[in-house]
Amino acid sequence: MTQNGRAKSTDPIIQIREMHKWYGDFHVLSNINLEVEKGERIVICGPSGSGKSTLIRCINRLEEHQRGQIIVNGVELTNDIKNIEKVRAEVGMVFQHFNLFPHLTILENLTLGPIWVLKTPKKEAEAIAMKYLEKVHIAEQAKKYPGQLSGGQQQRVAIARSLCMHPEVMLFDEPTSALDPEMIKEVLDVMIDLAEEGMTMLVVTHEMGFAEKVADRVMFMDFGEIVEQNSPGQFFANPQHERTKLFLSQIL
Amino acid sequence: MNQPAPARRVQLKPPVTNVGVLGWLRSNLFNTWYNSILTVLALALLAWLIPPLVRWAFIDSLWNSTSEACRDIDGACWSVIPNNIKFIFFGFFPQGQEWRPALAMVMLLALVFYSKERSRWKKSLGWVWLASLVIMGILMYGGILGMPVVETSQWSGLPLTMMLSFFGMVAAYPLGVLLALGRRSKMPAIKSLCVVYIEMIRGVPLISLLFMSSIMFPLFLPEGVTIDKVLRAQIAIILFTAAYIAEVVRGGLQAMPRGQYEAADSIGLNYNQTMRLIILPQALKIVIPPTVGILLSAFKDTSLVVIIALYDVLKTTKVALSNPKWTGYSTEAYIFLAVLYFIFCYAMSSYSRRLEKELNTGH
Ligand SMILES: Nc1ncnc2c1ncn2[C@@H]1O[C@H](COP(=O)(O)OP(=O)(O)OP(=O)(O)O)[C@@H](O)[C@H]1O
Ligand SMILES: [Mg+2]
Numbered sequence: 237m238t239q240n241g242r243a244k245s246t247d248p249i250i251q252i253r254e255m256h257k258w259y260g261d262f263h264v265l266s267n268i269n270l271e272v273e274k275g276e277r278i279v280i281c282g283p284s285g286s287g288k289s290t291l292i293r294c295i296n297r298l299e300e301h302q303r304g305q306i307i308v309n310g311v312e313l314t315n316d317i318k319n320i321e322k323v324r325a326e327v328g329m330v331f332q333h334f335n336l337f338p339h340l341t342i343l344e345n346l347t348l349g350p351i352w353v354l355k356t357p358k359k360e361a362e363a364i365a366m367k368y369l370e371k372v373h374i375a376e377q378a379k380k381y382p383g384q385l386s387g388g389q390q391q392r393v394a395i396a397r398s399l400c401m402h403p404e405v406m407l408f409d410e411p412t413s414a415l416d417p418e419m420i421k422e423v424l425d426v427m428i429d430l431a432e433e434g435m436t437m438l439v440v441t442h443e444m445g446f447a448e449k450v451a452d453r454v455m456f457m458d459f460g461e462i463v464e465q466n467s468p469g470q471f472f473a474n475p476q477h478e479r480t481k482l483f484l485s486q487i488l
Numbered sequence: 489m490n491q492p493a494p495a496r497r498v499q500l501k502p503p504v505t506n507v508g509v510l511g512w513l514r515s516n517l518f519n520t521w522y523n524s525i526l527t528v529l530a531l532a533l534l535a536w537l538i539p540p541l542v543r544w545a546f547i548d549s550l551w552n553s554t555s556e557a558c559r560d561i562d563g564a565c566w567s568v569i570p571n572n573i574k575f576i577f578f579g580f581f582p583q584g585q586e587w588r589p590a591l592a593m594v595m596l597l598a599l600v601f602y603s604k605e606r607s608r609w610k611k612s613l614g615w616v617w618l619a620s621l622v623i624m625g626i627l628m629y630g631g632i633l634g635m636p637v638v639e640t641s642q643w644s645g646l647p648l649t650m651m652l653s654f655f656g657m658v659a660a661y662p663l664g665v666l667l668a669l670g671r672r673s674k675m676p677a678i679k680s681l682c683v684v685y686i687e688m689i690r691g692v693p694l695i696s697l698l699f700m701s702s703i704m705f706p707l708f709l710p711e712g713v714t715i716d717k718v719l720r721a722q723i724a725i726i727l728f729t730a731a732y733i734a735e736v737v738r739g740g741l742q743a744m745p746r747g748q749y750e751a752a753d754s755i756g757l758n759y760n761q762t763m764r765l766i767i768l769p770q771a772l773k774i775v776i777p778p779t780v781g782i783l784l785s786a787f788k789d790t791s792l793v794v795i796i797a798l799y800d801v802l803k804t805t806k807v808a809l810s811n812p813k814w815t816g817y818s819t820e821a822y823i824f825l826a827v828l829y830f831i832f833c834y835a836m837s838s839y840s841r842r843l844e845k846e847l848n849t850g851h
Contacts, residue, residue, distance in 0.1 A: 298750050317758075325756035335751035339770050339849055348765060349755035383850035401755055 579644025664733025
């Protein structure tokens with residue numbers, strides 16, 4: 237694999253090899269190996285503090301890994317800022333706390349990336365933005381500010397904002413855990429639509445219903461390691477490790 | 489998915505807490521026994537102070553007379569102002585040429601006034617500003633179109649005050665923002681440079697900076713090279729104000745949640761774009777109130793240039809009062825100056841409040 241060469245379409249879109257990460261002396265991720273095929277949907281679960289967020293944040297370099305390799309769509313993540321920007325433009329991320337830009341309207345939140353990163357003309361960017369706002373059922377709010385929307389609406393805007401960049405991969409870090417129960421469904425529905433359209437998704441979540449419904453693979457993490465991964469059917473019916481069993485007994 | 493339809497029920501009016509003037513008085517001025525006492529005391533104080541003041545300022549006063557006429561009255565002699573207005577405003581600007589700084593000031597005020605609507609902040613307005621500043625400079629300095637040259641040493645009075653404060657604020661603000669960004673930079677060289685600069689400037693009073701700029705600084709210049717004295721004072725004011733702005737802006741930057749940086753990173757914005765489009769617009773908005781505080785003191789501090797023998801509007805007033813004819817009427821003259829300063833400061837602070845309201849997006 238060359239560092240900057242385009243990946244062949246059969247290559248995994250994400251390759252993580254023997255990756256380690258430390259926060260100071262704390263070994264937060266240990267020997268992570270993960271390959272994600274294009275179109276694959278992966279759900280990551282595990283106890284609090286097990287390193288789930290840290291893992292997916294390494295994939296778009298919000299966190300830096302210290303050992304091993306992370307290759308996204310044929311580009312290896314190193315200190316090279318050009319590579320990092322390239323990967324970030326191809327990887328969308330949805331956060332637990334939405335992180336919309338409160339000083340910009342919904343429409344401006346969505347067009348910012350296309351206009352400044354992809355250099356899309358403004359008119360075109362707005363058309364794309366409206367398309368995705370319709371997709372997440374919120375087009376009528378385009379002129380409002382994030383502060384005027386409910387949590388569920390804000391999270392759907394955040395998803396649309398990522399989609400406007402036409403990402404190859406979408407990362408979700410507990411997208412529903414800051415939401416009231418009645419809003420969780422509206423966000424999950426949008427994510428299910430997305431999965432059905434073939435988006436490559438890595439989702440950190442405790443919504444096991446979602447995992448059973450859409451995941452190709454469920455991954456369990458504990459103490460910074462990938463303990464076990466399997467198809468959802470196998471994973472829930474027939475967990476292999478004690479730690480997985482314990483975790484499942486606690487959340488199900 | 490859509491907004492829930494409003495429930496169909498009778499909409500009640502919000503409760504009316506105070507009925508009429510009496511109701512208002514009752515609920516605001518006489519609602520408790522100690523509030524009633526305070527109200528009565530305050531009224532008594534006003535009754536004691538106001539009538540003599542009104543009598544002095546308006547009834548027994550003279551507005552446009554000679555200084556001799558003022559000797560025979562008990563009230564205020566406002567005549568000191570119209571009689572000296574030319575000198576108070578324009579100082580040592582050559583006789584007969586006063587229309588030039590007057591026109592320059594009017595231009596500046598008109599432009600500032602026009603620029604206060606944010607919808608007018610376009611590129612073309614920037615060009616208008618640039619052209620106007622050139623014209624103002626020509627008006628002040630002269631040398632072409634038959635206008636005799638007026639050296640900067642003769643610039644004084646209100647135009648000098650306005651110039652020092654206007655450029656002081658306009659240049660110090662962006663410089664302060666850059667310093668604040670530099671202080672948070674990950675590059676140690678830039679960071680320590682900014683820290684040293686900010687802390688050094690904040691460690692000395694403006695007066696000593698002005699002294700240094702006028703007395704010490706020329707000693708370091710090679711022989712034959714001189715830098716204009718007004719310009720040196722201007723630079724000292726800019727450097728001084730920028731250090732304070734930098735600290736206020738840094739506070740605003742620190743208040744920005746990490747999620748905003750992460751969201752900007754995750755859509756692929758680079759550092760410059762993140763700062764310009766996401767972080768600074770929010771951070772600068774948060775710190776509007778303290779920033780305005782600094783700009784207001786910068787405006788008032790321009791009067792300190794008197795110690796390096798520049799004649800700002802406060803000094804020209806003093807000079808006018810040193811004329812034996814008008815010596816006794818400094819109260820009136822200083823009240824006039826206070827009102828003048830107040831108008832500028834009040835305009836600035838009320839504009840900043842309006843900006844804050846306009847920029848509020850409900851979060
Ligand atoms: N910036 C940091 N500095 C030091 N330690 C950190 C930092 N961020 C996270 N950690 C630690 O790393 C570990 C993993 O954190 P991480 O956020 O990845 O957990 P998580 O699996 O996402 O947990 P949760 O379900 O609570 O979100 C935790 O023990 C946490 O305390
Ligand atoms: Mg987490």
